[in-house]
Amino acid sequence: EVQLVQSRAEVKKPGESLKISCKASGYIFTSYWIAWVRQMPGKGLEWMGIIYPGDSDTRYSPSFQGQVTISADKSISTAYLQWSSLKASDTAMYYCARHIQYDSGWYGDYWGRGTLVTVPS
């Protein structure tokens, strides 16, 4: 059974760093992309970036380039999303999702339950 288990909720102060995780199981981690998706309170989904753990190919949405870092550790089948200096505007739910690329696009077939990050202003 494919599962993506995300790290617990975090409450951090502005300026602090943070790294959240997404542990995959039930499939070959290095053969599928993992995307990170943000959902701010009461708002829609935003794809932040995507990584292929097999070769660490990483791509960022223009809206998030330079704001976050996506990485993966093949040895423990875990993807990460990290911030070096959090802002109040980073308060959101963050989902990881396994993604498959095909000739006409992408689809995310398995999703984690989300990690809520709260940065009080």
Add this chain to the structure above:
Amino acid sequence: SSELTQDPAVSVALGQTVRITCQGDSLRSYYATWYQQKPGQAPILVIYGRDIRPSGIPDRFSGSGSGNTASLTITGAQAEDEADYYCNSRDSSGNPWVLGGGTKLTVL
């Protein structure tokens, strides 16, 4: 800002058919992917490709497209279909962050 345009809200009577649309230039060349999200839950994939439903998605969900518009149709909407629906496509560089703002579906 969203590069795909969705109606913010749509309603349908129980058991009737509803079409949720998504418009954007990328849809002239690429298929839309549709996700359903219920309050407090992670999104789930409902349609991708020309009209492909993942295992477990009821066959009352279908997808179609014409020109710059993709549609998600629910034939015989059920109370459990009440949710937010998002469309998603790829950009010209092949990346998956062309997004719709979401449609809130209410089943009356």
